[in-house]
Amino acid sequence: MSTIADLKKGQKAIIGEMNAQEIPLKLLEMGCLPGNQVELIQIAPFRDPLYLNINDTFLSIRKETAKLINVNLIEDE
Amino acid sequence: MSKQINVALVGNPNTGKTSVFNTLTGLNQKVGNYPGITVDKKEAVIKLSRNLKAHTLDLPGTYSLNATSLDENVVIELLLNKNDKDYPDVVVVVSDIENLKRNLLLFTQIKDLGLPTILAINMADRMDRKGIQLDIDLLEKRLHTKVNLISARKNKGFDDLKQSIIDYQKISLVPCLDASEIDTAYFESLKKAYPRQDLYKLWLVITQDVNFGKTNRNKIAAQNEFKPKSNSEIKRLQQKETIKRYQFINATLKETLTKDLALATGLRAKIDRILIHKVWGYVIFLAILFLIFQTIYDWSTYPMDFIDESFLLFSEFVKQNFPAGMLSDLISEGIIPGIGGIVIFVPQIAFLFLFIAILEETGYMSRVVFLMDRVMRKFGMSGKSVVPLVSGTACAIPAVMAARNIESWKERLVTILVVPFTTCSARLPVYLIIISLVIPDERWLGVFNYQGITLMLLYLLGFGTAVASGWLASKMLKVDFKTYFVVEMPNYKLPIFKNVVYTVVEKTKSFVFGAGKIILAISIILWVLASYGPTDEFSNADEIVKSSTDLSSITEEELETEISSYKLKHSYIGYAGRAIEPAVTPLGYDWKIGIAIISSFAAREVFVGTLATIYSVGNEDEQTIKTRMAAETNPILGGPLFTFASGISLLLFYAFAMQCMSTLAIVKRETGTWKWPLIQLFGMSGFAYVVALIAFQILK
Ligand SMILES: Nc1nc2c(ncn2[C@@H]2O[C@H](COP(=O)(O)OP(=O)(O)OP(=O)(O)O)[C@@H](O)[C@H]2O)c(=O)[nH]1
Numbered sequence A: 001m002s003t004i005a006d007l008k009k010g011q012k013a014i015i016g017e018m019n020a021q022e023i024p025l026k027l028l029e030m031g032c033l034p035g036n037q038v039e040l041i042q043i044a045p046f047r048d049p050l051y052l053n054i055n056d057t058f059l060s061i062r063k064e065t066a067k068l069i070n071v072n073l074i075e076d077e
Numbered sequence B: 001m002s003k004q005i006n007v008a009l010v011g012n013p014n015t016g017k018t019s020v021f022n023t024l025t026g027l028n029q030k031v032g033n034y035p036g037i038t039v040d041k042k043e044a045v046i047k048l049s050r051n052l053k054a055h056t057l058d059l060p061g062t063y064s065l066n067a068t069s070l071d072e073n074v075v076i077e078l079l080l081n082k083n084d085k086d087y088p089d090v091v092v093v094v095s096d097i098e099n100l101k102r103n104l105l106l107f108t109q110i111k112d113l114g115l116p117t118i119l120a121i122n123m124a125d126r127m128d129r130k131g132i133q134l135d136i137d138l139l140e141k142r143l144h145t146k147v148n149l150i151s152a153r154k155n156k157g158f159d160d161l162k163q164s165i166i167d168y169q170k171i172s173l174v175p176c177l178d179a180s181e182i183d184t185a186y187f188e189s190l191k192k193a194y195p196r197q198d199l200y201k202l203w204l205v206i207t208q209d210v211n212f213g214k215t216n217r218n219k220i221a222a223q224n225e226f227k228p229k230s231n232s233e234i235k236r237l238q239q240k241e242t243i244k245r246y247q248f249i250n251a252t253l254k255e256t257l258t259k260d261l262a263l264a265t266g267l268r269a270k271i272d273r274i275l276i277h278k279v280w281g282y283v284i285f286l287a288i289l290f291l292i293f294q295t296i297y298d299w300s301t302y303p304m305d306f307i308d309e310s311f312l313l314f315s316e317f318v319k320q321n322f323p324a325g326m327l328s329d330l331i332s333e334g335i336i337p338g339i340g341g342i343v344i345f346v347p348q349i350a351f352l353f354l355f356i357a358i359l360e361e362t363g364y365m366s367r368v369v370f371l372m373d374r375v376m377r378k379f380g381m382s383g384k385s386v387v388p389l390v391s392g393t394a395c396a397i398p399a400v401m402a403a404r405n406i407e408s409w410k411e412r413l414v415t416i417l418v419v420p421f422t423t424c425s426a427r428l429p430v431y432l433i434i435i436s437l438v439i440p441d442e443r444w445l446g447v448f449n450y451q452g453i454t455l456m457l458l459y460l461l462g463f464g465t466a467v468a469s470g471w472l473a474s475k476m477l478k479v480d481f482k483t484y485f486v487v488e489m490p491n492y493k494l495p496i497f498k499n500v501v502y503t504v505v506e507k508t509k510s511f512v513f514g515a516g517k518i519i520l521a522i523s524i525i526l527w528v529l530a531s532y533g534p535t536d537e538f539s540n541a542d543e544i545v546k547s548s549t550d551l552s553s554i555t556e557e558e559l560e561t562e563i564s565s566y567k568l569k570h571s572y573i574g575y576a577g578r579a580i581e582p583a584v585t586p587l588g589y590d591w592k593i594g595i596a597i598i599s600s601f602a603a604r605e606v607f608v609g610t611l612a613t614i615y616s617v618g619n620e621d622e623q624t625i626k627t628r629m630a631a632e633t634n635p636i637l638g639g640p641l642f643t644f645a646s647g648i649s650l651l652l653f654y655a656f657a658m659q660c661m662s663t664l665a666i667v668k669r670e671t672g673t674w675k676w677p678l679i680q681l682f683g684m685s686g687f688a689y690v691v692a693l694i695a696f697q698i699l700k
């Protein structure tokens, strides 16, 4: 099982279970929920933070948070 | 009799609430593309129809009713407190057509509070371009409310929106989600314990400790028939609620919204590729900053000179046309130069705010936050700290407030603590006059002006110290808060011209009136203290000077100067100044500079005006003050008072010292205790004193 932090630039994945206690609620409210799609748009210089498209919302989070969110890769169409 | 209702504009950050507010009311305020910009309450009364007025409130953006930050809390406090005088009769949820799914989360929560809630879908002008279609009728049916498509940019749909507000009593109060679905057993027991309360409201109160009316968390816990849940269980339930709401929203939008994916333009990706490039991103950011500072200085000289001249003329006009006497002196020597000393900075402040407003409106600020987060974290701050640090070059007060949207308390505190080191516009006049006195007006390598380089170095010194002390503070602070960081990356947008203009006007106005009041007070006090003295030596100055000098060897004018400087020495301010002289002599200053420094603690920009008043130069003409300053001699060392050594010492003192009461007051308000502002006051000023001392002793 990989996490958002393992995604490569341009890769898409479906959000799986996440470590519920640790994840900020705000992230869930912005659409980061199990079953939604996430795409890694860009990684900042120095490899942190990450620029994501989650469920049509563009946002950026730090790697430490990204590590808490499990995903299932979507194989390239 | 016409009736007045309360209307609240609520919505996610960056959906255009402020733009809608501006369009509805015509009264304007800060609008930004950087999520969470509006921090203060903005209100206006508008006329909806012949006998209905609406008191309209623009609120800060929030993603949901589960507050995580200060400005979000404002919204919840208002919506849960029926006794608040602003408690809305109707809520307008402003949402962005492109982010409707996420926006609806907040909408459903507010609707479930049992308030009439209108959904205003903004940015309708972008629907065609993005290939978005929406079945409004069906959406209204599913959400049990009135839905209005509007565009603040194109000023469309506002008549319908106003009509919906007028008809607010017709809106159904049916909730979107039955609260007890979140956890049946728990909500059943809750209902039993508080049969008369609205269930969803109760739940919100439990989740976030908001005081409303008589029910609060402690009281709920105290009821014995009701078993409270642990914090982690509550958190789990909140997540469950969020998921349930999204299920409802997804189902609703599936029926009502279609997007033509082929039309989704790649503009964002194209611009992002350059603006957050690992090399170009930083180069562009630095270039933009450089350009901003450069243009501020270049463009502001002309209006500044003009203002300077005008105040001089005004002052002379008063002197000549008012009956001579105390009042005329007070106005022409105290008040007018004092006010002139602030108005002269209006052009620079306006330009600075103009650029900052544009950066925020376009969506660029979020990219800078993204780029800088990793770097800033090394220094105990967040990428979001860049915004306060940049706007701190205008004034530390809005900058301290801009730190509000930093999620982690520790990073926010560090940012607040170090922001006053950035070179704010109030330091500028001090820098300019000292530099012109002690740094040669020559060119290095024939290109770079030494004076310009010094100014640039002072700015870098400010940023550098802010960052370095951030590192220090984060090492010393033992605040252990979980940190996280979420930034929305908004679409790139062309700024709405009206928004930018009103922002600039409003910010500048509040700067002038805010600082103006202090300066006015100080200049009056100073003038009084310098014009009166406690002893006979002051009142008999004329005779004393005349009898002690050889009248034939000096001109009338020189005698006048002698008398006034003798008077000054024996005025109240003179005695005070000489009391502090021992403290400032090691730094290379005389008592007059000492007084100017003390009065600078009200506001730094008072420095020049104070010296002007003390040197009994009746106006603010920098040339005159400058010549006068250049002619001052050091009472102990002899030679000119303003040398390279004492000048540098003074520059360093102003770079580091915490000399702004308003900033201290804001820091107290934002951190809730006097501890932090006091640390700033003594820490920064002590450091400034030591550095200035060392610099003078080495250089002299
Ligand atoms: N295309 C388009 N852009 C708009 C419209 N209304 C606002 N904007 C832009 O959207 C951005 C955000 O506008 P604001 O009015 O500051 O949004 P807000 O909801 O008050 O933001 P916060 O106070 O930060 O929560 C700005 O860049 C506006 O120029 C609109 O109708 N159409």
Ligand SMILES: [Mg+2]
Pocket (backbone or CB within 6 Å): B017, B018, B019, B030, B031, B032, B037, B038, B059, B060, B061
């Ligand atoms: Mg706003």
